[in-house]
Amino acid sequence: xxxxxxxxxxxxxxxxxxxxxxxxxxxxxxxxxxxxxxxxxxxxxxxxxxxxxxxxxxxxxxxxxxxxxxxxxxxxxxxxxxxxxxxxxxxxxxxxxxxxxxxxxxxxxxxxxxxxxxxxxxxxxxxxxxxxxxxxxxxxxxxxxxxxxxxxxxxxxxxxxxxxxxxxxxxxxxxxxxxxxxxxxxxxxxxxxxxxxxxxxxxxxxxxxxxxxxxxxxxxxxxxxxxxxxxxxxxxxxxxxxxxxxxxxxxxxxxxxxxxxxxxxxxxxxxxxxxxxxxxxxxxxxxxxxxxxxxxxxxxxxxxxxxxxxx
Numbered sequence: 001x002x003x004x005x006x007x008x009x010x011x012x013x014x015x016x017x018x019x020x021x022x023x024x025x026x027x028x029x030x031x032x033x034x035x036x037x038x039x040x041x042x043x044x045x046x047x048x049x050x051x052x053x054x055x056x057x058x059x060x061x062x063x064x065x066x067x068x069x070x071x072x073x074x075x076x077x078x079x080x081x082x083x084x085x086x087x088x089x090x091x092x093x094x095x096x097x098x099x100x101x102x103x104x105x106x107x108x109x110x111x112x113x114x115x116x117x118x119x120x121x122x123x124x125x126x127x128x129x130x131x132x133x134x135x136x137x138x139x140x141x142x143x144x145x146x147x148x149x150x151x152x153x154x155x156x157x158x159x160x161x162x163x164x165x166x167x168x169x170x171x172x173x174x175x176x177x178x179x180x181x182x183x184x185x186x187x188x189x190x191x192x193x194x195x196x197x198x199x200x201x202x203x204x205x206x207x208x209x210x211x212x213x214x215x216x217x218x219x220x221x222x223x224x225x226x227x228x229x230x231x232x233x234x235x236x237x238x239x240x241x242x243x244x245x246x247x248x249x250x251x252x253x254x255x256x257x258x259x260x261x262x263x264x265x266x267x268x269x270x271x272x273x274x275x276x277x278x279x280x281x282x283x284x285x286x287x288x289x290x291x292x293x294x295x296x297x298x299x300x301x302x303x304x305x306x307x308x309x310x311x
Contacts, residue, residue, distance in 0.1 A: 007032050008158050014062035016048050023048040025214045035184050037201030038194040040211035046194040050160045082151035082159035092136030096146050100153050107154035125149045141172040161193045177204045235260035239283040246277035
């Protein structure tokens with residue numbers, strides 16, 4: 001029997017207060033290998049938690065462990081972590097090749113190895129052809145890729161990505177999410193991706209940690225929250241109104257939306273009624289499948305969660 005690997009990040013009763021404002025309130029969770037989404041609205045405490053794990057700020061109380069070591073006193077651990085900040089902080093006059101070579105050298109690589117590593121990382125992030133252009137002339141999407149590249153250039157074991165799709169259009173967002181998945185798949189680097197965009201997390205992550213107003217409200221495998229529900233989604237080519245009426249005559253609760261009909265179906269007997277209603281309504285069936293929960297449902301379910309004892 002294979003032993004379960006130890007978690008890469010651990011928060012134990014983590015609390016952070018800024019001049020009377022409680023940014024994190026007694027938060028405890030653990031994160032293992034893979035891609036984890038740190039989800040919450042702006043101001044929920046996501047960036048504060050990342051900065052504590054990086055050792056950039058100390059917690060008011062509690063402990064944060066990264067790769068099995070305390071982040072407050074272990075510089076060698078910080079050398080194995082990568083960080084993509086949310087805000088634009090790139091040197092506009094340098095080229096991407098110069099900047100990444102410098103960041104690799106700062107991480108301890110000798111000059112020749114730093115140049116090679118910078119080139120490889122720029123190739124991975126799709127910037128190799130533009131590597132000698134000043135970063136100030138890059139598009140928003142290219143700058144986001146440079147920020148990701150500098151987080152990866154020293155070959156870390158774990159990277160923190162703070163709002164990696166910020167400012168990107170839909171196509172740019174999808175390209176960035178695909179690049180994050182490729183980074184984990186090809187190099188085995190585990191990722192904590194902070195985002196307030198539920199769709200990005202749902203398409204990219206294996207598990208989630210959900211913050212609301214500085215408190216942990218949910219954590220676990222993504223499939224736990226987005227699994228099949230006890231409802232069935234029906235899509236037909238025509239006669240949808242007739243089908244809805246035929247189902248309702250059979251005592252089935254039907255709601256119309258999303259391009260089809262959603263049917264309450266707590267047991268398999270509903271499928272017999274659906275078959276008979278399809279025949280009666282002469283409605284050609286295009287698709288029938290269990291409805292899946294979305295992360296939006298999770299946020300609606302936790303909307304009433306009010307952190308106690310906050311200043």
